[in-house]
Amino acid sequence: MGLFSKTCEYAMRAVFYIASHSADASRPGIKEIAENINSPEHFLAKILQKLSKGGIISSIKGPNGGFYIEPNGLKRPLADIITCLEGDEIFTGCGMGLSYCSESNPCPLHNEFKKVRNQLTHMLYNTSIGEFNSELLTGALTLNK
Amino acid sequence: MGLFSKTCEYAMRAVFYIASHSADASRPGIKEIAENINSPEHFLAKILQKLSKGGIISSIKGPNGGFYIEPNGLKRPLADIITCLEGDEIFTGCGMGLSYCSESNPCPLHNEFKKVRNQLTHMLYNTSIGEFNSELLTGALTLNK
DNA sequence: TTAATAAAAGATATTTTTGTCTTTTATTAA
DNA sequence: TTAATAAAAGACAAAAATATCTTTTATTAA
DSSP states (O other), rough: OSSHHHHHHHHHHHHHHHHHTTTTOOOOOOOHHHHHHTOOHHHHHHHHHHHHHTTTSEEEOOOOOOEEEEEEGGGTHHHHHHHHHHTHHHHHSSOOOSSOOOSSSOOOOOOOOOOOHHHHHHHHHHHHHTTTTHHHHHHHSSSOO | OSSHHHHHHHHHHHHHHHTTTTTOOOOOOOOHHHHHHTTOHHHHHHHHHHHHHTSEEEEEOOOOOEEEEOGGEEEEEEEEHHHHHHTTTHHHHHHHHHOOOOOSSTTTHHHHHHHHHHHHHHHHHHHHHTHHHHHHHSSSHHHHO
16 A cells, blocks of 8 residues: 555545636536546545535535635645545654654654654645646646556 | 554564564564564464565574574664565555656656655665664663553 | 436445454474 | 474454445526
């Protein structure tokens, strides 16, 4: 397995896709999104429901409905997606799974592992959801396969 | 979930424990190891079998038997444990799970994500299995809970 | 008001990960 | 040779993650 769960992988790809279509008012539906990010449709639906409840994305039912992101939402960091779906353990947990491990009582790996976590945290908080919109729209970047 | 699977967490803790007891010829058994790193005994047994087949650790059956690590093995990097158990996907895979993603055809996150992976790779290749032996023996570091 | 559309929600299935229990095999020492 | 020890191996169980299918609810437009 990669660094992130399938849930988070699909979520990031889907949110990027939705973000890139939020300028036009097209509001892609689940089917379109799933096809374009290559994910199982109904599994993705659950994920988008959670993100919707968490306020990361918005949705409208019925004809012409679908998913979109508020202009302000495009500024939010990628980290919000992860936190919404799986909490912040990936940002804070001990590398070896030791619950006592902390700054004041570090495990063997703590100091080196902290650098990794900090890099990850930095990346996820300094990348915005709308950051790649133009590249995605021009087709310079893709999200499937 | 943390960055690593339970399997890898237990494995790293167990290997550190075995390493720290490889100077004396005591050869801890599964039960002792499991107690000291706070892991399910039989689940850990499977993990140690894999590490044993992979040549990371060694074992002897019967009375006075148990697990140990060859002097040379103490110099091996922590990364070998992860690779032995779960391959190298964590070192090489795309952050968003895209198979096309590569240096020449990068996904949106590629460049930032690479830094995280590089930091992780650096940590795991520059930390040796025997690195914390003295601290573990004096009790300055612990591996349980 | 009705039919069509699309997300939300619920139910169920499959796969993977994690965990437990039992039997077998190898080794030692008496 | 026998009894005890301890890892190896196999079978099974539980939990979590991933995936699929069906029904319900909200919305739109004709």
